[in-house]
Amino acid sequence: MLARAFQRSSVRQFSASAKQLSGPHFPEGVYNNLPFKVKNRRIPYAVPHLIFWIAGCAGNL
Known part of the structure; x- marks a missing residue:
């Protein structure tokens, strides 16, 4: 019984409301983030x- 309680709590349940889905949409694609x-x-x-990178490598010499 105790094992089942831990098993139920380890399941992640994702949900999203309509308000969250219709929020501001940021541009997608390469280099936009x-x-x-x-x-x-x-x-x-x-x-x-x-x-x-050259300055970083030169600093390690």
Whole structure:
């Protein structure tokens, strides 16, 4: 009986109401969920990315 009580509590039950489903819709797709801009930048993203990694590796020498 005790095992059954633990088994019931371990089942995750997901639910969503109509209000939650009809909320604000954020844009989906590649690069839309990142906190920085990747496309259409003045400085290409690869430049600060490589500078960051080169500085990090140089600091370990």
